Amino acid sequence: MKKLLIALTAVAAMSGSAFAADMARPYTKAPAPVAPAYNWTGFYIFGGGGGGIWDAKSNLVNLPGGASPFLPSRDQKVGGDGWFGTVGIGYDWQFAPTWVAGVFADGQFGEIKGSMSDPLFQAEGQVKLRTSYAAGVRLGYLVAPSVLSYVNGGYSGSEWSGSTLTSVFPGTAGALTTPSFRRNGWFVGGGVENNLDIFGINFPGLFMKTEYRTAFYDRTTLQESLVGFGPLTQGVTFKPIVQTISTSLVYRFNWGGPAVRY
Numbered sequence: 001m002k003k004l005l006i007a008l009t010a011v012a013a014m015s016g017s018a019f020a021a022d023m024a025r026p027y028t029k030a031p032a033p034v035a036p037a038y039n040w041t042g043f044y045i046f047g048g049g050g051g052g053i054w055d056a057k058s059n060l061v062n063l064p065g066g067a068s069p070f071l072p073s074r075d076q077k078v079g080g081d082g083w084f085g086t087v088g089i090g091y092d093w094q095f096a097p098t099w100v101a102g103v104f105a106d107g108q109f110g111e112i113k114g115s116m117s118d119p120l121f122q123a124e125g126q127v128k129l130r131t132s133y134a135a136g137v138r139l140g141y142l143v144a145p146s147v148l149s150y151v152n153g154g155y156s157g158s159e160w161s162g163s164t165l166t167s168v169f170p171g172t173a174g175a176l177t178t179p180s181f182r183r184n185g186w187f188v189g190g191g192v193e194n195n196l197d198i199f200g201i202n203f204p205g206l207f208m209k210t211e212y213r214t215a216f217y218d219r220t221t222l223q224e225s226l227v228g229f230g231p232l233t234q235g236v237t238f239k240p241i242v243q244t245i246s247t248s249l250v251y252r253f254n255w256g257g258p259a260v261r262y
Helices: 002-024
Strands: 042-062 074-098 099-118 123-144 149-158 163-167 174-180 183-199 203-219 219-228 230-252
Touching: 042 099, 074 123, 074 203, 074 230, 099 149, 099 163, 123 174, 123 183, 123 203, 123 230, 149 203, 174 183, 183 219, 183 230
Parallel strands: none
Antiparallel strands: 042 074, 042 230, 074 099, 099 123, 123 149, 123 163, 149 183, 163 174, 174 219, 183 203, 203 230, 219 230
């Protein structure tokens, strides 16, 4: 009997120690939640408008079969300005916590118009950049979770109007013409894109971007024609550089989706 009492006392002592240890176990807080990271990966569309200027080097040259000794040989500079609208589509990849890369295509429609001249006939007229289009890539850095600063570059094409040149010589007013034409080239630029927040009201998926771009186009030679006499054996060279700045609204289809963690 004595041995049984000793055994029960030992069991009770051990159980009490275990219970006391459980009661004394320190409290640990749950891990702090991870702040969500915005997901820039996905498709987007945009539309907006802006303004631009172009400058071009131009000169008169002899065409095959022409041998006029009176053509000026020095390049002259012509240029213009105007407004345009733009629409586009793209896709971005967020490949690191603060880096985004993407591809895109867009078009610009409007009239950036300026001068075209013929120093031999002392004639001047207008030429217009009617449409330009681009396809390229961009690389950006997230200066804030919803603010992207980026650079871009790629291919650019353009469509220009023909021109009618008015001469100061009597009897030749409006008689000189040049044809419409297309030019290919390349562009570089950059901008900032940020989540739209107006008066403290946030619009999920809606962004605004402002972008600057410079496009460089190939030189072309435009044959001049004299109304009533047909094409001449001289032409006007044209090598334009176009600078634009635009602001667009952007809608990102994936915004507000699952957080991105690395």
